[in-house]
Amino acid sequence: MSKLNVLFFLLLLLMTSTASGAEDGYDLWLRYVPVENVQLREKYQQQLQNVAISGHSETTAAIAEELQRGLKGLLNKDCNIQSEYTNQQVLIGTPGNSPEIAALNIQGQLNELGNEGYLITHQIVKGKAILLVASTGEIGTLYGTFHLLRLLQTQQPLAGIYIAERPKTTHRLLNHWDNLDRTVERGYAGFSIWDWHKLPDYIDPRYKDYARANASIGINGTVVSNVNANALILTPHYLNKLNGLANVFRPYGIKIYLTARFSAPIEIGGLPTADPLNEEVQQWWKNKANEIYAIIPDFGGFLVKANSEGQPGPQDYKRTHAEGANMLARALAPHGGVVMWRAFVYSHEVPVDRALQAYNEFKPLDEDFDDNVFVQVKNGPIDFQPREPFHPLFGAMEQTPIMMEFQITQEYLGCATHLVYLAPLFKEVLDADTYAKGKGSTVAKVIDGSLHQHTLSGMAGVSNIGNDRNWTGHPFGQANWYAYGRLAWNPEFTAEALADEWIRMTYTNNPAFIEVVKPMMLQSRETAVNYMTPLGLHHQMAWDHHWGPGPWVNIGRPDWTSKYYHRADSLGIGFDRTTSGSNAVSQYFPEVRDHFNNLETCPEEFLLWFHHVPWNHPMKSGNTLWGEMCEKYYSGAAQVKTMQKDWDSVKDLIDPQQYDHVRQLLKIQANEAIWWRNALLLYFQQYSRLPIPSTFEQPDKTLEYYMNLKFHFVPGI
Numbered sequence: 001m002s003k004l005n006v007l008f009f010l011l012l013l014l015m016t017s018t019a020s021g022a023e024d025g026y027d028l029w030l031r032y033v034p035v036e037n038v039q040l041r042e043k044y045q046q047q048l049q050n051v052a053i054s055g056h057s058e059t060t061a062a063i064a065e066e067l068q069r070g071l072k073g074l075l076n077k078d079c080n081i082q083s084e085y086t087n088q089q090v091l092i093g094t095p096g097n098s099p100e101i102a103a104l105n106i107q108g109q110l111n112e113l114g115n116e117g118y119l120i121t122h123q124i125v126k127g128k129a130i131l132l133v134a135s136t137g138e139i140g141t142l143y144g145t146f147h148l149l150r151l152l153q154t155q156q157p158l159a160g161i162y163i164a165e166r167p168k169t170t171h172r173l174l175n176h177w178d179n180l181d182r183t184v185e186r187g188y189a190g191f192s193i194w195d196w197h198k199l200p201d202y203i204d205p206r207y208k209d210y211a212r213a214n215a216s217i218g219i220n221g222t223v224v225s226n227v228n229a230n231a232l233i234l235t236p237h238y239l240n241k242l243n244g245l246a247n248v249f250r251p252y253g254i255k256i257y258l259t260a261r262f263s264a265p266i267e268i269g270g271l272p273t274a275d276p277l278n279e280e281v282q283q284w285w286k287n288k289a290n291e292i293y294a295i296i297p298d299f300g301g302f303l304v305k306a307n308s309e310g311q312p313g314p315q316d317y318k319r320t321h322a323e324g325a326n327m328l329a330r331a332l333a334p335h336g337g338v339v340m341w342r343a344f345v346y347s348h349e350v351p352v353d354r355a356l357q358a359y360n361e362f363k364p365l366d367e368d369f370d371d372n373v374f375v376q377v378k379n380g381p382i383d384f385q386p387r388e389p390f391h392p393l394f395g396a397m398e399q400t401p402i403m404m405e406f407q408i409t410q411e412y413l414g415c416a417t418h419l420v421y422l423a424p425l426f427k428e429v430l431d432a433d434t435y436a437k438g439k440g441s442t443v444a445k446v447i448d449g450s451l452h453q454h455t456l457s458g459m460a461g462v463s464n465i466g467n468d469r470n471w472t473g474h475p476f477g478q479a480n481w482y483a484y485g486r487l488a489w490n491p492e493f494t495a496e497a498l499a500d501e502w503i504r505m506t507y508t509n510n511p512a513f514i515e516v517v518k519p520m521m522l523q524s525r526e527t528a529v530n531y532m533t534p535l536g537l538h539h540q541m542a543w544d545h546h547w548g549p550g551p552w553v554n555i556g557r558p559d560w561t562s563k564y565y566h567r568a569d570s571l572g573i574g575f576d577r578t579t580s581g582s583n584a585v586s587q588y589f590p591e592v593r594d595h596f597n598n599l600e601t602c603p604e605e606f607l608l609w610f611h612h613v614p615w616n617h618p619m620k621s622g623n624t625l626w627g628e629m630c631e632k633y634y635s636g637a638a639q640v641k642t643m644q645k646d647w648d649s650v651k652d653l654i655d656p657q658q659y660d661h662v663r664q665l666l667k668i669q670a671n672e673a674i675w676w677r678n679a680l681l682l683y684f685q686q687y688s689r690l691p692i693p694s695t696f697e698q699p700d701k702t703l704e705y706y707m708n709l710k711f712h713f714v715p716g717i
């Protein structure tokens with residue numbers, strides 16, 4: 001080959017590899033590349049050559065399209081997919097769309113699994129053993145199909161398979177904090193994926209890929225607008241645009257929900273009031289609901305942030321949260337919609353410890369909410385901190401379905417530059433025991449409705465999705481979206497199992513890679529806690545943008561300052577929430593209250609959340625409190641260095657572009673971990689007046705340096 005030819009060949013190679021765009025992260029965990037184990041791939045090829053997908057709906061078409069795409073990629077071979085069953089090896093369908101499935105003796109089982117549940121097993125059809133993916137609902141068969149593809153992606157054998165799945169919750173939602181101008185509140189992955197200007201005429205292919213990704217993990221609803229709501233989203237102009245999205249999402253079982261600005265009757269309705277007991281206002285919302293359902297017949301309902309952080313609400317008219325929620329619920333009820341009323345409220349007057357306020361407001365209203373109202377509660381009593389004890393409202397409201405609100409976007413966990421796998425955080429909360437009905441009354445059982453026998457149950461996750469090519473900014477942000485959806489489906493899944501699945505589907509099944517990356521993910525949340533807010537510290541972030549450290553923040557309302565939370569003084573540090581302090585502990589059931597209240601039994605990870613502790617307090621490790629703080633901060637920053645080394649060690653095992661993206665972000669994280677460590681320790685040292693042990697590398701900058709850092713443009717505000 002001449003030099004020119006070689007150059008041309010190389011160029012061609014480069015062009016074809018980038019044109020395929022396979023490794024830019026866009027495909028998420030639906031990365032259908034040939035099964036690495038060749039023997040297994042050949043086996044799958046034999047087992048899945050001919051497939052029948054019964055039915056002629058948009059959903060069954062979506063199933064066929066997904067399977068075609070998945071099998072072609074995974075098996076590296078075109079499969080034969082038909083809509084009529086004629087002796088194929090695989091049959092996907094419902095008793096309603098497939099006479100063969102209707103004739104099987106599995107109807108009782110299918111009924112138990114419900115419309116969204118599914119069965120994957122072998123059955124004899126017309127004398128031949130075939131692989132069956134069946135459900136009573138077509139959405140169930142879509143979920144089953146994604147499960148089947150996941151089995152292939154994670155290299156599971158199909159022989160003797162028996163999978164019976166049903167979601168543990170009825171409502172599994174993403175909450176987008178997306179504004180109409182396409183900025184995303186606390187979003188770090190670019191702008192909103194909703195292109196309002198071009199909708200509904202231009203349907204970005206991303207909408208369908210968004211629906212596919214969500215359906216693949218069982219998410220069945222999305223609130224597309226910010227909780228700090230704009231009433232305009234409820235006007236016909238936007239409702240027509242929403243219809244464009246709803247049409248794309250429907251085949252994938254995803255309903256659209258909207259945030260309802262409480263003052264909308266004034267702002268877009270021209271009424272003088274938004275008082276929920278005013279008949280005209282009630283009628284306005286009824287008309288609005290009718291109008292929405294005329295355009296989007298399967299509209300899901302409203303999410304509401306009211307009387308919180310300046311948002312309007314029923315208390316503006318001296319009405320209760322329940323009166324406000326019920327007014328909306330009654331407008332939606334005839335159409336089957338629900339209201340998700342947020343419990344994230346705290347008063348402007350700051351009368352008591354902010355941690356107490358949601359419980360104080362909502363617990364007395366337990367009997368008052370209509371049947372189609374959820375109260376949506378953040379995982380902890382303050383605000384999505386790196387670590388919080390579970391919110392005391394879990395278990396406390398027997399009559400009301402309580403929906404979990406997690407934050408997938410990393411507002412307080414390093415935005416989209418820190419690798420922090422959030423499943424351990426989610427699980428810590430879900431597995432916590434409320435003792436509401438004695439031992440074993442976990443938060444998971446509260447939110448899946450089983451503890452208090454609710455038919456409505458659910459979870460919401462504040463989305464980390466934006467229009468970045470890889471959706472979430474940090475490639476590992478995808479794992480948090482994934483794990484959230486899977487836990488909303490079943491809170492019993494483990495963080496480890498979900499990390500394992502996600503790694504295999506997103507990167508590789510290579511054990512050498514998994515052995516390194518899985519432990520790295522599982523440790524990463526504790527690492528972030530260590531370099532940000534160990535031992536129960538919380539709310540120590542910078543003013544407004546919440547990205548870097550700011551223990552000195554002392555402006556604005558007291559409960560927006562860091563000092564309000566750390567309470568450091570010459571004697572010690574921590575917020576006394578015991579029975580002799582703010583008494584927040586007493587909002588928990590007695591077993592939990594006593595556990596947290598007692599300095600001896602309070603877990604050290606919540607020590608400074610509940611107790612004000614002297615600097616020389618002896619810790620379990622033998623260190624003093626100050627010594628332990630130093631240890632934690634230094635180990636956090638050191639752990640990020642270890643993550644860097646671990647990641648370097650797997651360099652050759654995955655795509656170079658993917659490897660390099662994470663490598664660069666880890667470098668940022670390593671620097672920022674030191675920033676957090678130094679800023680916090682130097683700041684607290686003013687009070688402890690104790691040295692950072694000489695065994696540790698001393699900070700090379702002064703406290704003043706850190707305090708004077710100013711950032712004018714940080715994403716997410």
Ligand code: BDP
Nearest residue numbers: 185186227228305344383384
């Ligand atoms: C806080 C965020 C703020 C949100 C608020 C909420 O900083 O942007 O509006 O939560 O959940 O953590 O309403």
